[in-house]
Amino acid sequence: SQQGEEDPQALSIQEGENATMNCSYKTSINNLQWYRQNSGRGLVHLILIRSNEREKHSGRLRVTLDTSKKSSSLLITASRAADTASYFCATDSRMDSSYKLIFGSGTRLLVRP
Amino acid sequence: NAGVMQNPRHLVRRRGQEARLRCSPMKGHSHVYWYRQLPEEGLKFMVYLQKENIIDESGMPKERFSAEFPKEGPSILRIQQVVRGDSAAYFCASSRDGVVNTEAFFGQGTRLTVV
Numbered sequence: 001s002q003q004g005e006e007d008p009q010a011l012s013i014q015e016g017e018n019a020t021m022n023c024s025y026k027t028s029i030n031n032l033q034w035y036r037q038n039s040g041r042g043l044v045h046l047i048l049i050r051s052n053e054r055e056k057h058s059g060r061l062r063v064t065l066d067t068s069k070k071s072s073s074l075l076i077t078a079s080r081a082a083d084t085a086s087y088f089c090a091t092d093s094r095m096d097s098s099y100k101l102i103f104g105s106g107t108r109l110l111v112r113p
Numbered sequence: 114n115a116g117v118m119q120n121p122r123h124l125v126r127r128r129g130q131e132a133r134l135r136c137s138p139m140k141g142h143s144h145v146y147w148y149r150q151l152p153e154e155g156l157k158f159m160v161y162l163q164k165e166n167i168i169d170e171s172g173m174p175k176e177r178f179s180a181e182f183p184k185e186g187p188s189i190l191r192i193q194q195v196v197r198g199d200s201a202a203y204f205c206a207s208s209r210d211g212v213v214n215t216e217a218f219f220g221q222g223t224r225l226t227v228v
Binding site: 030031033035040041042043044045048088090092098099100101102103104105106 | 119146148154155156157158161168169204206211212213214216217218219220221222224
């Protein structure tokens, strides 16, 4: 079953604008990870935020986590055409017999030059 | 430190043949996860392995699919008697201490096409 759900499913912005993507999840977590996937490629790890953290930064990326609302957001500031990709959140969920990453369906970001 | 290595990158098999997908985790990583991705969809968990042990195979079909992570060598995802519905991208991820504590890093994937 799906754990994370990203919102919006697709986002189109102009280069230089900020992009915000949201992720909601259902069960308690230890951490949440964000990934980027360029078309036809593998996943690139962007950032890990732990359940006791509220905000984390990495370059132009800012991630927030609200465990009370079971949600996270990824903000990309001053977007570039090269940021065009799909973005996924993944939570470490104990489903069935082990902890593993459960992914949402992703947000497809298009940055127009 | 090389990343997660998967091979082959592309694999074409005829219906009924076997597909073998290989994954070498990052150095020092003993946890391996296999995922499957259909076009325009997210990643679906298949199996979680540590050296010589299958920890969780709850996402893997009971028939035709198997996985191993031997003491020496890469992890192997094996699909016997492939069918068209097996066509997908298969990704492997590795982590040092398990995803509860550490990041998981992904390989470039193997794109399986069944003709």
